[in-house]
Amino acid sequence: MDERVSEHAEVLVDWSARVEAGDDVVLAVAEGSHDLAVAVAEELGDRGANVVTVYDSDEVDRAYKLAHDGDFDADPGHELALYRNADVVLRLGRGRNTAAEADVPGETEQAYRRRRQEIREARMDTDWVSTVHPSRSLAQQAGMSYEAYRDFVYDAVLRDWESLAEEMAQMKERLDAGSEVRIESGDDEITMRVDGRTAVNSAASVAYDSHNLPSGEVFTAPYATEGSLTFDVPMTIQSRRVRNARLVFEDGEVVDYSAETGEDALRDVLETDEGARRLGELGIGMNRGIDRVTDNILFDEKMGDTVHLAVGRAYDACLPDGEQGNDSAVHVDLISDVSEDSRLLVDGEVVQRNGTFRWEDGFESS
Amino acid sequence: MDERVSEHAEVLVDWSARVEAGDDVVLAVAEGSHDLAVAVAEELGDRGANVVTVYDSDEVDRAYKLAHDGDFDADPGHELALYRNADVVLRLGRGRNTAAEADVPGETEQAYRRRRQEIREARMDTDWVSTVHPSRSLAQQAGMSYEAYRDFVYDAVLRDWESLAEEMAQMKERLDAGSEVRIESGDDEITMRVDGRTAVNSAASVAYDSHNLPSGEVFTAPYATEGSLTFDVPMTIQSRRVRNARLVFEDGEVVDYSAETGEDALRDVLETDEGARRLGELGIGMNRGIDRVTDNILFDEKMGDTVHLAVGRAYDACLPDGEQGNDSAVHVDLISDVSEDSRLLVDGEVVQRNGTFRWEDGFESS
Numbered sequence: 081m082d083e084r085v086s087e088h089a090e091v092l093v094d095w096s097a098r099v100e101a102g103d104d105v106v107l108a109v110a111e112g113s114h115d116l117a118v119a120v121a122e123e124l125g126d127r128g129a130n131v132v133t134v135y136d137s138d139e140v141d142r143a144y145k146l147a148h149d150g151d152f153d154a155d156p157g158h159e160l161a162l163y164r165n166a167d168v169v170l171r172l173g174r175g176r177n178t179a180a181e182a183d184v185p186g187e188t189e190q191a192y193r194r195r196r197q198e199i200r201e202a203r204m205d206t207d208w209v210s211t212v213h214p215s216r217s218l219a220q221q222a223g224m225s226y227e228a229y230r231d232f233v234y235d236a237v238l239r240d241w242e243s244l245a246e247e248m249a250q251m252k253e254r255l256d257a258g259s260e261v262r263i264e265s266g267d268d269e270i271t272m273r274v275d276g277r278t279a280v281n282s283a284a285s286v287a288y289d290s291h292n293l294p295s296g297e298v299f300t301a302p303y304a305t306e307g308s309l310t311f312d313v314p315m316t317i318q319s320r321r322v323r324n325a326r327l328v329f330e331d332g333e334v335v336d337y338s339a340e341t342g343e344d345a346l347r348d349v350l351e352t353d354e355g356a357r358r359l360g361e362l363g364i365g366m367n368r369g370i371d372r373v374t375d376n377i378l379f380d381e382k383m384g385d386t387v388h389l390a391v392g393r394a395y396d397a398c399l400p401d402g403e404q405g406n407d408s409a410v411h412v413d414l415i416s417d418v419s420e421d422s423r424l425l426v427d428g429e430v431v432q433r434n435g436t437f438r439w440e441d442g443f444e445s446s
Numbered sequence: 447m448d449e450r451v452s453e454h455a456e457v458l459v460d461w462s463a464r465v466e467a468g469d470d471v472v473l474a475v476a477e478g479s480h481d482l483a484v485a486v487a488e489e490l491g492d493r494g495a496n497v498v499t500v501y502d503s504d505e506v507d508r509a510y511k512l513a514h515d516g517d518f519d520a521d522p523g524h525e526l527a528l529y530r531n532a533d534v535v536l537r538l539g540r541g542r543n544t545a546a547e548a549d550v551p552g553e554t555e556q557a558y559r560r561r562r563q564e565i566r567e568a569r570m571d572t573d574w575v576s577t578v579h580p581s582r583s584l585a586q587q588a589g590m591s592y593e594a595y596r597d598f599v600y601d602a603v604l605r606d607w608e609s610l611a612e613e614m615a616q617m618k619e620r621l622d623a624g625s626e627v628r629i630e631s632g633d634d635e636i637t638m639r640v641d642g643r644t645a646v647n648s649a650a651s652v653a654y655d656s657h658n659l660p661s662g663e664v665f666t667a668p669y670a671t672e673g674s675l676t677f678d679v680p681m682t683i684q685s686r687r688v689r690n691a692r693l694v695f696e697d698g699e700v701v702d703y704s705a706e707t708g709e710d711a712l713r714d715v716l717e718t719d720e721g722a723r724r725l726g727e728l729g730i731g732m733n734r735g736i737d738r739v740t741d742n743i744l745f746d747e748k749m750g751d752t753v754h755l756a757v758g759r760a761y762d763a764c765l766p767d768g769e770q771g772n773d774s775a776v777h778v779d780l781i782s783d784v785s786e787d788s789r790l791l792v793d794g795e796v797v798q799r800n801g802t803f804r805w806e807d808g809f810e811s812s
Contacts, residue, residue, distance in 0.1 A: 104524040109501050114477065121506045125513030130522035135475050135501035140487045147491030156496035158470040161527035 081115060084234040088211070089119035092170060093127065095241050096209040096285050096293045101128035103167040106206075108136040112215035113172035120170060132162065136171065138180035145184050150191050155198040163202035171210040178217050182319070207286040211237070211293040212378065222374035235369040236294040236379060244296060245283035248366055250439055251298040251431070255279035258426035261302065261362060263309060263387060265422040270309045270329065272302035272362060277398050282382075289397050296367025296382040301398035301405045305329040305359050313386060313415035316375055320345035325414055327389075333357045334391065349391065355408030361390035361398075363413070364424070364432075377413055385419035385435035447481060450600040454577070455485035458536060459493065461607050462575040462651050462659045467494035469533040472572075474502040478581035479538035486536060498528065502537065504546035511550050516557050521564040529568035537576040544587050548685070573652040577603070577659040578744065588740030601735040602660040602745060610662055611649035614732055616805055617664040617797070621645035624792035627668065627728060629675060629753060631788040636675045636695065638668035638728060643764050648748075655763050662733025662748040667764035667771045671695040671725050679752060679781035682741055686711035691780055693755075699723045700757065715757065721774030727756035727764075729779070730790070730798075743779055751785035751801035 093099045105124055109117040117133065124131050163169070181189075193200075212218060212233065219229035255261070259275040277300045281288050284295035308328045315322050322342035327334050334357040339346050350356050368384035381388045390413045394405030418424065419435040429438075436443045459465045471490055475483040483499065490497050529535070547555075559566075578584060578599065585595035621627070625641040643666050647654050650661035674694040681688050688708035693700050700723040705712050716722050734750035747754045756779045760771030784790065790798040802809045 102519060104522050106524065107501075107506075109503075109506075111480065114503070114505070117501070117503065118505050118509045122509040122513040125510040128515065128517075128519075130519050130525070131510060132522075132525045132528065133501040133503065133506055135473075135483070135499040137475075137480070137483065137499065139480070139484050140473075140475075140499055143484045143488040144491035144497060147488040149494065151494075153468060153494075153496050156470050156498075158472065158528050158531035159496070159498045161531040162498065162524055165524035165527040 081119070082230070084230070084238060085115055085119045086122070088116060088234065088237050089123045091237060091241070092120060092209060092211055092293055093123040096211070097168050097170060097207050098286055099124065099127050099129050099168055103127075103129040104165060105129050105131045105168040105170060106134055106162065106166045107131050108134040108169065108171045110136045110173045110213075111139065111175040112217060113174070113213035116172050116213035120172065129168075132166075136173075138175040138177070142181045142184055145188050145192055148188075150188055152192050152195040154195045160199050160202060163199055163206065166206050169203050169206045169208040171208070173210065173212040174215065174218065176215065176217050178221050209286065209291050209293055210378075212376075218374075218376065221376065224374070229374075232372065232374065235371075236296075236367060236382070237369075239294070239296070239367065239369050241284055244366065245281060245285075245288060247439070248281045248283060248296070248298050251364055251366065251437070252279040252281045254426045254429075254431055255298065255300050260427055262425040263416075263418070263422070264425075265416055265418055266310065268308045268310050268326070270305065270307035272306075272359065273304040274300050274302050274362070276400065277301050278400075280395070280397050292378055294367055294370070294379065294382060296370070297363045297365050299361050299363035299395070299398070301394035302359050302362045303406070304332045306331070309389065309416055311389075311414035311416050313373055313380060313417055314375070315377070315380070315413075315415065317342065317345045317349060317412060322346060327391075327414070332359070349410055349412045352392075352410045353408050355406050356392050356410050358391065358406045359389055360392045360394040360406045360408065360411055361388070361413070363388045363390070365415075380415055381413050383415070385417060386415050387418055387424065388413045388415040390414070447485070448596070450596070450604060451481055451485045452488070454482060454600065454603050455489045457603060457607070458486060458575060458577055458659055459489040462577070463534050463536060463573050464652055465490065465493050465495050465534055469493075469495040470531060471495050471497045471534045471536060472500055472528065472532045473497050474500040474535065474537045476502045476539045476579075477505065477541040478583060479540070479579035482538050482579035486538065495534075498532075502539070504541040504543070508547045508550055511554050511558055514554075516554055518558050518561040520561045526565050526568060529565055529572065532572050535569050535572045535574040537574070539576065539578045540581065540584065542581065542583050544583050575652065575657050575659055576744075578742075584740075584742065587742065590740070595740075598738065598740065601737070602662075602733060602748070603735075605660070605662070605733065605735050607650055610732065611647060611651075611654060613805070614647045614649060614662070614664050617730055617732065617803070618645040618647045620792045620795075620797055621664065621666050626793055628791040629782075629784070629788070630791075631782055631784055632676065634674045634676050634692070636671065636673035638672075638725065639670040640666050640668050640728070642766065643667050644766075646761070646763050658744055660733055660736070660745065660748060662736070663729045663731050665727050665729035665761070665764070667760035668725050668728045669772070670698045672697070675755065675782055677755075677780035677782050679739055679746060679749075679783055680741070681743070681746070681779075681781065683708065683711045683715060683778060688712060693757075693780070698725070715776055715778045718758075718776045719774050721772050722758050722776050724757065724772045725755055726758045726760040726772045726774065726777055727754070727779070729754045729756070731781075746781055747779050749781070751783060752781050753784055753790065754779045754781040756780070
């Protein structure tokens with residue numbers, strides 16, 4: 081077996097989930113993730129943790145949901161008991177076909193999710209971490225060969241996370257201390273307020289409130305957005321390709337939008353509810369191990385030389401205790417390449433120019 | 447997908463496990479059983495049952511056990527909670543390699559099992575059923591092509607179980623009413639007492655205390671065995687081939703034994719403990735859908751035209767409430783072909799001659 085699979089398992093268990101002896105772990109294995117599951121089981125055995133392995137198969141789920149009359153039981157007792165008694169949940173995505181559930185009607189999927197709220201909360205109350213095993217189906221989605229895709233994934237996952245966390249702390253400090261963020265890119269400029277909000281140093285570890293491996297972004301929950309930005313990183317939104325979307329904000333709300341491709345997908349998102357026209361997230365990609373777009377939001381949004389804005393729901397972690405941020409049924413990330421002709425400023429100080437941060441070699445302050 | 451996969455799923459869910467709406471089902475899926483899992487999930491969705499799908503991977507288990515220091519935690523809480531809250535457990539075997547755990551030391555395996563007694567009991571308290579999906583590895587073990595092996599499995603599984611259960615009831619009645627069973631085959635004859643014992647009509651359904659699909663045998667817990675029998679159906683015992691084993695009993699105990707091949711494996715079994723030299727089971731194979739030996743005890747022992755005796759542990763279901771039968775750490779089945787030159791008698795009445803039962807066409811009473 082590629083020894084990077086074992087290294088991936090080790091990072092997941094030690095750095096990300098901080099598994100200790102005696103922890104009750106649920107290991108959720110997608111159809112394409114068998115090899116990583118074997119490697120993770122070896123780490124868990126070595127640590128003296130206990131493991132229940134769940135089969136996280138899109139094809140099994142699809143068959144179940146399509147056959148059901150749609151009146152799902154609320155939070156089945158055996159599943160709820162499993163997650164309520166778990167300390168850690170590790171999800172190893174994904175399947176052999178990223179479109180395996182494409183023909184499950186949206187309303188069936190929503191009905192299923194709505195009836196599983198306590199299970200979801202129980203899972204979120206654990207030290208959960210999601211990661212992906214490089215599969216042929218993900219390589220295909222990225223338009224890459226399997227060999228090249230594996231190199232890509234391991235470059236993103238097998239980082240010196242401790243040192244990246246320290247670097248990201250500098251970005252977090254600036255956002256936490258600042259009041260206003262301004263992004264200038266090409267002909268666009270956009271400003272948003274961040275005072276009173278707390279940035280998350282998303283360093284791929286539960287110790288940092290970060291639940292994805294790989295991660296490598298600093299994000300916060302902005303408000304009072306003004307101006308425009310163009311999102312030139314291609315994306316798939318609700319199964320439709322979107323290219324060069326552009327949003328125009330006034331008083332915190334989208335007042336105009338356009339896209340070269342997929343404008344209807346953008347419209348559907350923005351018309352979901354009131355919160356879908358306001359920002360839920362500003363994120364700054366800082367994982368330089370991710371150097372290309374692969375049409376997988378878990379990777380794309382962490383790419384170095386990019387920033388992303390999400391319309392819709394804000395994360396609680398960015399808000400003062402008890403305060404609610406922007407609320408919406410959606411959270412859709414849009415990504416902008418800032419490697420050229422771009423600046424990111426916090427309270428007037430240039431923090432990043434053309435992708436280079438001010439603490440990096442080659443940064444030009446003006 | 448082969449429509450027999452769906453029929454198998456339907457038999458499992460309806461006839462074997464008697465699943466009803468609202469049942470909390472654990473579906474344990476081995477590496478090679480994905481297609482059957484999809485079909486079973488469809489049946490469960492249709493019935494309005496709830497499902498947690500567990501990944502029952504020998505390779506994951508092996509990695510975990512080999513990495514562990516062997517001091518396993520007793521009955522981990524999350525796993526115990528899962529099974530205590532389950533109504534039904536469906537196990538779909540097996541893996542892609544029947545030897546996947548061949549290098550896990552026996553003492554590690556035993557230590558692991560010993561620490562999981564409450565979990566095992568919780569699982570046994572559900573309406574559990576084990577079945578197998580025809581895989582290439584099982585075909586290989588049977589020495590058969592994949593296509594031919596699939597035909598073999600579905601012939602065994604897709605029976606008219608209701609009618610087989612009625613036929614088997616006739617065998618059960620005779621054993622329950624009788625005091626002594628005599629088997630004559632070739633130059634051997636053997637007698638055993640069965641009075642005070644209850645036969646199980648193993649009709650592949652929890653409604654019959656039968657937890658394997660396929661099944662198709664009637665078995666009881668005999669005692670006071672006298673005489674000899676030769677077991678001419680080839681078997682694998684503790685990973686060793688055994689051919690033409692012969693046991694000689696006096697006063698209920700093995701006093702002599704031999705085998706053309708694998709006599710050492712037979713000796714190891716018989717020397718395990720005191721109970722290993724006494725019978726734990728007499729079983730009469732009645733599934734005529736199983737017409738050949740495939741080196742898989744779940745099938746072989748149910749084959750029509752065979753009887754089997756097991757040395758070692760007896761099943762509680764055959765004993766009066768509270769009474770304990772023969773006790774042993776082992777239960778090893780040995781199978782005898784009775785299609786020729788053979789008779790099975792209960793209290794002197796010939797019940798089967800050369801494989802034909804007295805209620806079947808072609809039975810010759812003398």
